[in-house]
Amino acid sequence: MQLSIKRLGSMGVAAALAAASLSLLTAGAAQAATADGIAKTATSQLGSGPCGNGGKGYYAPGSSQSNSCSGQAWCADFAGWVWAQNGVKNLGGLNDLASSFKTYADNYDGGLSSTPHVGDAVFFHPNSYSGFEYDHVAIVTAVNSDGTIDWVGGNQSGGIVSRNSHMPGNVGANEWTNHGYSVNLQGFARPVGLQTSSLMRLDTVVAGNAWDNQRNTDGTWTGASMIDGNGTISQTATAALADGTFHVLTLTGGKVYDNQRNRDGSWSGAGLVDSSGSITALAATGMADGTMHVQTVVGGNVYENQRNPDGSWTGAALLDGNGHVTGLAAEALTDGTLHLQTLVSGNVYENQRNTDGTWTGANQLDGNGHVTAMAGEALTDGTLHLQTLVSGNVYEDQRNTNGTWTGANQLDGNGNITAISGTGLADGTLHLQTLLWGNVYENQRNTNGTWTGANQLDGNGNITAISAAGFLK
Known part of the structure; x- marks a missing residue:
């Protein structure tokens, strides 16, 4: 039942984002983790579909995520795969729902942060809706001087990995509308085990x-x-x-x-x-x-x-x-x-x-x-x-x-x-x-x-x- 609901949600978001001229959909042997490495991995998949990654699909090994080739809305699977490829820790609690990244932040960082960093997972959810069909998660690839952010996400418009640039970066911002619901930025999940910069x-x-x-x-x-x-x-x-x-x-x-x-x-x-x-x-x-x-x-x-x-x-x-x-x-x-x-x-x-x-x-x-x-x-x-x-x-x-x-x-x-x-x-x-x-x-x-x-x-x-x-x- 959950799987069919998520499929329905992803189709609805695709239509909403196409109408809004945005590039988004919704969801529900690693190297040392660095912010730039996470961003580079995400952007390397631009244009790929659910069975990208050389046909292997996306998911975080050791987590509860399904392979993105399985047919479910796969934005969470893509974000989990990006983190896993870069050695981010404690991914076992992630699943196919975008909201599992909020749970990750709750468990390891005291909740979602209001300050974006490159490499973070950015979580979206309509403030006026209690379900999860219109949720989405993506990877922050740039934090701009004007307060906006760039992100790369899987299962975005056209059902591919795509980028959104210079989008509102503040918590509560209305990022797009889906089935009459304003989808809002809820906050940022910081990856655990990120190798910090000595620059x-x-x-x-x-x-x-x-x-x-x-x-x-x-x-x-x-x-x-x-x-x-x-x-x-x-x-x-x-x-x-x-x-x-x-x-x-x-x-x-x-x-x-x-x-x-x-x-x-x-x-x-x-x-x-x-x-x-x-x-x-x-x-x-x-x-x-x-x-x-x-x-x-x-x-x-x-x-x-x-x-x-x-x-x-x-x-x-x-x-x-x-x-x-x-x-x-x-x-x-x-x-x-x-x-x-x-x-x-x-x-x-x-x-x-x-x-x-x-x-x-x-x-x-x-x-x-x-x-x-x-x-x-x-x-x-x-x-x-x-x-x-x-x-x-x-x-x-x-x-x-x-x-x-x-x-x-x-x-x-x-x-x-x-x-x-x-x-x-x-x-x-x-x-x-x-x-x-x-x-x-x-x-x-x-x-x-x-x-x-x-x-x-x-x-x-x-x-x-x-x-x-x-x-x-």
Whole structure:
């Protein structure tokens, strides 16, 4: 009975989507799982019918799914096969119903997420209908800067694997209409066992121009290349966002500009974000909810500007009216909090943004009195690492998951360091960059807590500022 109902549902959706000029229908020996790998596998099947995959059909081995050649609506079987081909874990509970991906999210990720990622399964269901005949599931293959998404799904219009581009990516969006029912985006199921990216970027300032150097997932570096030849840039701040983009914020003439690196490697070019004209310092960090938070210092006070997932900005609002702040560092932790450190008269203060958007207020963290610069990194284990620069030496203080701090201990006693930056990566490592005589050195903290020691990364000799960011997921 279920099988015949699903067949009936798929025929109804085909007609509805054809009328709407969309490319959708409905439903009901693996490599290491990566988001890009999942997207590549899905798109490799474009144009295939239910017995694609070289005539073998689609299903997730070890699950309760039937082979897509069996005649049932097969969008779930296709999505399960794509995940299975890429080593996604815990697929045993999947079946031929699209809603089994919602169950998967309930079991392994606390429910469907509202934030899309490449490689996710996107689940659709009419809000006003209790049945499953008009459900659908597909694979997210792109998250676009305007908040839309691309997906590839099986059993879409024409009964094939096809792609939909620049579709609404927000939960509740009406994606198409079927038999009078609006079919809504319900959320995203994150694949378990996804190999997280160790990609990071190091941005440097030389003679007022911004240069970018990418650390690849195998640990090699591409080498620095110019991304902004403005000639008057004094500082940069780098952030990695949940949609896979990087943002390099530049400070020039007291104003902040944002240059976005897209997933395809192209750059948007620097666009004005804050025209204050009096900004003296900045920090930036991306959060798991897709937002980016940029803090700036104007007249010794701290302002915050939030970039929303759709690319809009809230505008800078006063966050800390101390009047004597000279430096900033910011980190987004895995628990959803944001931590902002401010530098006042050589002392470090910390202000925590809670998950509800409220702030605790700044409290003294390090009363050394001689700190001249800071860098902070969030790690996958939930800890926060803060480095401070005192008399050319680097000290590190760790915030444990229970909120306690270990206290600052010397990490690099070089004595001539002038700037620091750092980032945590999804593989659990931490990468700290130090600026010495215009050259950049890198020191890696391994997952066991040991450090490799500082090694020269960029011997340009004329670098004046540095910033870095990488993906934690």
